[in-house]
Amino acid sequence: MNSTIETILNHRSIRKFTDEPLTEEQIQLIVESAQAASTSSFVQAYTIIGVKNHEKKKKLAELAGNQSYVENNGHFFVFCADLNRHEMAAELEGKDMPASLETTETFMVALIDAALASQNAVLAAESMGLGACYIGGIRNNLEEVQQVLKTPKRVLPLFGIAIGYPMQESSKKPRLPFSNIYHEDEYQQDTNLFKQQLEEYNQEISSYYHERTGGKRNDTWTAQMTNMMQAPKRTYMKDYINKQGLSLK
Incomplete structure (x- = not known):
């Protein structure tokens, strides 16, 4: 087993970080590692927003369900599906392509691209001795999140990743067989x-x-999943995605 596989298999979510911020070099390496991930047809349909401003992090923590580790970490990254730059690319080429940008397939490409990039980012961070935790709670209220991050149309924040120096190690959670x-x-x-x-x-x-x-x-896994999925969550999402010019057609 090599060190890369050891890093992958040793993954665990970290929710308590020291106050030490990431260096600019660390941030750049994490983002460059994310960019090295595979991307469908070279589309690169994602953007990463790094949040340093404490008030913004505090607000995002509140919007994510008062998760303290969104506010207190070495650096907070928000991964977004981004088709805004592709619209700009079309303008540069003197062409119009809203029909293509507003399909479910193109939206899925953006989601998958962002997910692949984010996992590279986490692996890079963990290889540096840092810890990480994915934050899906930013989708609780995307309208306010987008106001905090000032994202334009055709850009949708998908999830955050809190990264930093672990204050304490957490135990590794067993995966499905x-x-x-x-x-x-x-x-x-x-x-x-x-x-x-x-x-x-x-x-x-x-x-x-x-x-x-x-x-x-x-509690058991099946009980946990059943209870969690008893009621639909974030039911505003489809309408909001359409509103952002990422229509599901």
């Missing part, structure tokens, strides 16, 4: 086996929470 995730040649549909694997995973996760919390928590 390999055989539950990896299917060879076709999707395996043995329902009984699938459920058996989930039951075994439930026991592992329950033990993990029990040990981590000193017995205060022992």
Whole structure:
């Protein structure tokens, strides 16, 4: 096993950071690592906004559900789907292409590009001894987030990543069984086996929470997922995406 794979397999979310800010060199290396990720047809349909201003970070923390680590970290990155520059590219070429920009496929390309870039950024940060935590809570109220970040039409903040020096290490959370995730040649549909694997995973996760919390928590993965998905969340999203010129057609 090489050091790259060790870094990948050692990943865990860090939610408590020291006050030490990232250096400009670290920020640049993280962003350049993100840019080195694969991108569909060289489209590069994403933008990364680094947030240093403390008041902005404080406001984003509030909008993300009062998550303190959005405010207190070495640097906060916001990854955005960005088709604004492609509209500008068309203007430079004297062409019009709103129909192409407003398709579900183009929107998916932007989402996938941003996700690939973000994972490169996190791996780069972790290889430097830094910790990271993805923040999906910024989608709780995108209109206010976009006001804070001053993003134009056709740009949509997707998630944040808090990065910094870990104040304390967190335990590694067990993932789903390999055989539950990896299917060879076709999707395996043995329902009984699938459920058996989930039951075994439930026991592992329950033990993990029990040990981590000193017995205060022992919920299972299936119960956690079922409870979380009982009610639809962020139901404003489709209309808001359309409003931003990223129509799902």
